[in-house]
Amino acid sequence: MKEPVIVTNPERCRNCYRCVRECAVKAIRVKEGHVQVVPELCIMCGSCVRICPQKAKNVPSSRLDIIRARDEGRKIVASVSPSAPAFFDMSTFSDLEKALKEIGFHAAEETAVGCNIVALAHREYFEKGSVPMPVITSTCPVVVNLIEQYNPDLIPHLAPIVSPMIAHARLLAKRYGPDAYIVFIGPCLSKKKEMYGESISNLIYAVMTFLGLQEWFVAMGIECKRSTAVMEPFPEKARLFAIEGGLLGTADMSTDILDNKTIVASGLDACHDVLGGIRTGQLNASLVELLACKGGCVNGPAMAGLAGGVTLSRQKIIEYYTHKQPDLRIPRDDWPPLTRTYLDRREDVPEFSEEQIQEVLHRVNKFTPEDELNCGACGYPSCRQKAIASLRGLAEVTMCIPYMRSRSESLRQVVMDVTPNSIIIIDNDLIIRGMSPSAERLFKCKLSELEGKHLSRLIPVLDDFYYVRDTGQPIYARRRRIRENIIAEQTVVQVEGQALMVAILRDITEREGEREKFNAIREETLQRTREVVSKQMRVAHEIAHLLGETTAESKTTFSHLAKLLQEDGDK
Ligand code: SF4
């Protein structure tokens, strides 16, 4: 299948490349800042899902598909991985079965039933003797993918036996008929890919992780509760299948680590070592149980984060197994078909010339072998391998962290050097971390004297800085008297995602000085004008007053005179 099973949420992804570093087969493409799993390269180990610090990688849940099938009247039948007792609080399988029935499952059974017959089938195959040695167990789909996609020359060593999930699904399909909608529930993501396998179409309809099931229980208000142990048939040692050595133990074969004939290896690194040993012919073993997750399925990717880790999970599985109850063995004649074949699924890796590789290396300033730091920060073990990944379209040329860092430092330095404004970088404790040359000139000091010192050594009033730090809100171009002799427009911003602030100071001391001078002159002129006007007013007032008095006197005199003249005339 070419559809991605593991998806990346671009909103959450921070392009930290941790998933690329973790992926043992480099099946992750980084393109235009987007990180995606490449289905045809992925072996479904789930390490990227487990490791992503942002929880940006996930496998979409099948819950809605199951609900739809249930509502259409299909019989939903669960096959539950033997790791369940490490995840759910259960003392018997009936505890979990009861909870599953409450959300509409028709029936549930332990995949351990399938584990049992698969383990015995491995023993039968091994005991035939005429097969390529060592035989590699085929129960872990990630190991099968690793061999088919990356080590196809070792396919003849793989036991041609289906996984317990498929063996059990075949038993369930026979028991519950064509209406059965079989759902595998477990800790493993690789089953999502396995269920689409060519030979098993329309057998398993959905794969759900324990985490997905638990979320469903929570949403429905259902709890898987421990009951007092009831007698229930169980598939013997197959309940131990989830821990390393489980297959050999179930098949009653030696799990003695001092026995050179059988090897149990878990974890992808160990698997690589074992496969390398088989290829070179140096490994003498006859049977190798390989599991991709360290410690076994009990440490599958969907078990991540369980309190107590793999050791406690292992202990819970063993406790669960030791509730001795009647055996549930499928008679040999009732076994479903268990054989399978394998395909060489290796993707062709194009060859690139030395010239092409060098051209990519030059683009990130790697001109000599000494320039190749091989630091692994990009996710690739060497600069050369990253260059090849870039040529294959899996990595971006600029994913080189030291290159990006030196580039951003030079860019930052250019900005710091040429800007006329003063830039000060401080951390959230207000400790000076950087200063532009213009800031050094403004404050008449050197960064070397102040780096690591408190900002109050430069700027006495720090209210704006506390405000920005505590609220995250920026302050733009606020006029501030920074010191007695410095006035500036002060911008303070928090650097997103970092405990740093940047202050940009535009020196306006001269302009403000001019303005103050102009204001003083204007004030003085106004004052003088006011004084002159008021003096004029006073004089005018006095003149008017005097004029008023004389006018009144004249008026009286003239009236008197006129009256006398009138009287004279009458006479
Ligand atoms: S681990 Fe991968 S998916 Fe997760 S944030 Fe980093 S780059 Fe993105």
Ligand code: SF4
């Ligand atoms: S699941 Fe494994 S192989 Fe696939 S991309 Fe993630 S880390 Fe790589």
